[in-house]
Every structure is written in structure tokens, then in C-alpha cells.
Amino acid sequence: MPEGNGTVALAFSGGLDTTVCVSLLKEEYGYDEVIGVTVDVGQPDYEFEExxxxxxxxxxxxxxxxxxxxxADLCMEAVKANADYQGYPLGTALARPVIAKAILSVAEEEGCSAVAHGCTGKGNDQLRFEAVWRDSDLDVIAPVRELGLTREWENEYAAEKGLPVE
Known part of the structure; x- marks a missing residue:
């Protein structure tokens, strides 16, 4: 197992993907420590508790x-501009860069050598995170995408490792 890669800041929801990422970032990527970062953009309190x-x-x-x-400031600008995508508001598209910047800020404050996310690679979330992070000197890690993980594999891995997932 590789060792000594320092600390990585992980966009952390506490769901299956990011819970599995904590273990994989240590075991497969050799990070000594993982810091979870959850960013409040207005979601319900129970998500933070979980x-x-x-x-x-x-x-x-x-x-x-x-x-x-x-x-909220970004959303107001979008509303003023009548921004939408095929009739839908751009909440997620606007939130991801805000979240990514907040995670990057924590990573820099904590002296991390990398940032990571649990996006699958199927949607645009990964691009929105990485577009912000690629402007830094930190390594960008995407275990779910890079390792080609499936939900089935993640569930089996979590059970095998005794990870706290529902």
C-alpha cells in the first residue's frame, strides 16, 4: 500500500460514494489523512447531521x-439574467463551483496536498468541481470515476470494510 501522500480534502456528503472514498483515498491512493468538507448552500439540516x-x-x-x-448572491444574479436550462433553474450548476471554492479554501487552510470528490463521471458535477480545482497546485482525485466503481461494488466494499452506510 502506498504511504505518505499527505492530507486530502474530500467533498463529503456522508453518502455511499464519499464514505467509500474515505477508505479508498487511504488504501488505494496512499493518503495519510482525509478531511471531509460539507458545504452549506441551503440544504436541509439533516444532511449535515448525517x-x-x-x-x-x-x-x-x-x-x-x-x-x-x-x-444566494449568485442565484440572484441568475434570476436577474433570466438564466435557465430548458426551462429549469440552474441551482445545481450554480452551487457546484461555490462548493468547490469552499472545499479548496479548506484544503489550502489545512495544508492539504490534494482535493477529491465522489462524482461518478456521468454528469457535469465532476467538471464543475474540477474546473475550480485545476486552477490550484493541488492534486485532484476522483476515485469513483478513476477506479470505475459501481454502486454494487461500493455496497459490497462498504459491507466488507464495515463502513457506516445505509
Whole structure:
């Protein structure tokens, strides 16, 4: 197993993908420590509680960053511009770069050598995170995409490792 790659800041929801990523970032990528970062852009409180409980069960330092004001300001600009995509608001598209910047800020403050996410590679979330992160000197890690993980494999891995997933 590789060792000594330092600390990685992970976009952390506490769901299956990011819970599995914590273990893989240590075992497969050789990171000494994983820091979970959950960014508040207005989602329900229970999502933060679940992320914090999962981080605690994994022994992961957890940061919660309040980015609600920045996100709201961005949404107001989008509303003023009548921005939409095929009749749908751009909430997710606007939120991801805000989240990515907040995670990058924590990573830099904590002296991380990398940032990571649990996106699958099927949607645009990965691009929105990585577009922000690629402008930094930090390595960008995407275990779910890079290792070609499936939900079935993740569930089996989580069960085998005793990871706290529902």
C-alpha cells in the first residue's frame, strides 16, 4: 500500500460514494489523512447531521462551511439574467463551483496536498468541481470515476470494510 501522500480534502456528503472514498483515498491512493468538507448552500439540516455522524464514525475530521450567502448572491444574479436550462433553474450548476471554492479554501487552510470528490463521471458535477480545482497546485482525485466503481461494488466494499452506510 502506498504511504505518505499527505492530507486530502474530500467533498463529503456522508453518502455511499464519499464514505467509500474515505477508505479508498487511504488504501488505494496512499493518503495519510482525509478531511471531509460539507458545504452549506441551503440544504436541509439533516444532511449535515448525517454527514457529521458518518465522518465521526469514520474517524474523519469534518468541516462544515457556510456558503449560503455567496450561493444566494449568485442565484440572484441568475434570476436577474433570466438564466435557465430548458426551462429549469440552474441551482445545481450554480452551487457546484461555490462548493468547490469552499472545499479548496479548506484544503489550502489545512495544508492539504490534494482535493477529491465522489462524482461518478456521468454528469457535469465532476467538471464543475474540477474546473475550480485545476486552477490550484493541488492534486485532484476522483476515485469513483478513476477506479470505475459501481454502486454494487461500493455496497459490497462498504459491507466488507464495515463502513457506516445505509
Amino acid at each position: 454527514a457529521e455522524e458518518t465522518a465521526e464514525a469514520l474517524g474523519v475530521e469534518q468541516h462544515v462551511v457556510d456558503a449560503t450567502e455567496e450561493f
